[in-house]
Amino acid sequence: MTVATLAVWKFTSCDGCQLTLLDCEDELLTLASRIRIVHFTEASSASEPGPYDVSLVEGSITTPRELRRITEIREQSKILVAIGACATHGGIQALRNFADADEFTSRVYASPEYIATLATSTPISAHVPVDFELRGCPIDRRQLIDTLCAFLAGRKPDIPNTSVCTECKRRGTTCVTVAEGIPCLGPVTQAGCGALCPAHHRGCYGCFGPMADPDIHALLPILRVNGMSTDDIDRVFTTYAAAAPEFARRYRDEPPH
Numbered sequence: 001m002t003v004a005t006l007a008v009w010k011f012t013s014c015d016g017c018q019l020t021l022l023d024c025e026d027e028l029l030t031l032a033s034r035i036r037i038v039h040f041t042e043a044s045s046a047s048e049p050g051p052y053d054v055s056l057v058e059g060s061i062t063t064p065r066e067l068r069r070i071t072e073i074r075e076q077s078k079i080l081v082a083i084g085a086c087a088t089h090g091g092i093q094a095l096r097n098f099a100d101a102d103e104f105t106s107r108v109y110a111s112p113e114y115i116a117t118l119a120t121s122t123p124i125s126a127h128v129p130v131d132f133e134l135r136g137c138p139i140d141r142r143q144l145i146d147t148l149c150a151f152l153a154g155r156k157p158d159i160p161n162t163s164v165c166t167e168c169k170r171r172g173t174t175c176v177t178v179a180e181g182i183p184c185l186g187p188v189t190q191a192g193c194g195a196l197c198p199a200h201h202r203g204c205y206g207c208f209g210p211m212a213d214p215d216i217h218a219l220l221p222i223l224r225v226n227g228m229s230t231d232d233i234d235r236v237f238t239t240y241a242a243a244a245p246e247f248a249r250r251y252r253d254e255p256p257h
Contacts, residue, residue, distance in 0.1 A: 011059030050076030090243030188214035
């Protein structure tokens with residue numbers, strides 16, 4: 001039986017998506033005969049050189065060193081999977097993309113001349129080819145395990161391309177916007193979380209990033225009617241997927257209101 005090698009890499013991020021992998025204790029034991037983890041700093045200091053069958057990459061590219069590292073990892077990886085909002089859309093740290101990173105650095109650090117950083121925080125796909133993306137902040141453990149199993153079985157991972165609203169319908173969750181007037185990004189956010197927030201009477205915050213071809217302009221009036229100011233809308237669209245172009249251009253050609 002062929003055993004696949006798995007490497008897990010961290011870039012600029014909070015480690016939450018790596019912890020999701022560690023939380024898959026029982027599932028990993030089941031897969032242990034088929035997958036050998038050869039690099040995963042969050043779990044062990046042991047590390048083996050490539051090439052690697054599968055690399056999971058968490059975090060965004062924010063430093064010159066990371067820019068060099070991701071190129072090297074891509075060259076050593078047969079399959080590269082970007083995991084989490086930081087790796088797929090730049091993450092919360094992509095808020096720097098809308099301001100002056102040098103000014104931030106000078107205000108935060110006593111000796112900014114020692115800080116090596118890029119002016120932007122960008123997703124992995126902006127620099128190297130990515131074979132698959134797992135969205136979320138953090139990623140969904142079911143999607144993660146399904147993706148690993150898909151590689152072992154030689155099939156394509158079952159990654160949805162619909163909206164969170166479809167997941168609400170499947171699990172029988174009443175629409176929080178229609179029933180309770182709660183602002184929700186579910187209509188424009190990619191499915192995959194199982195509609196977790198609406199199931200607990202909270203609006204979707206868009207942590208899985210934009211769905212394919214989202215109709216942002218149709219959603220904006222609904223958000224305003226349900227109490228969101230322009231600042232509120234700016235804030236929610238520039239949080240988890242700040243660098244997503246579909247979210248960033250929400251005001252382009254918008255009808256007057």
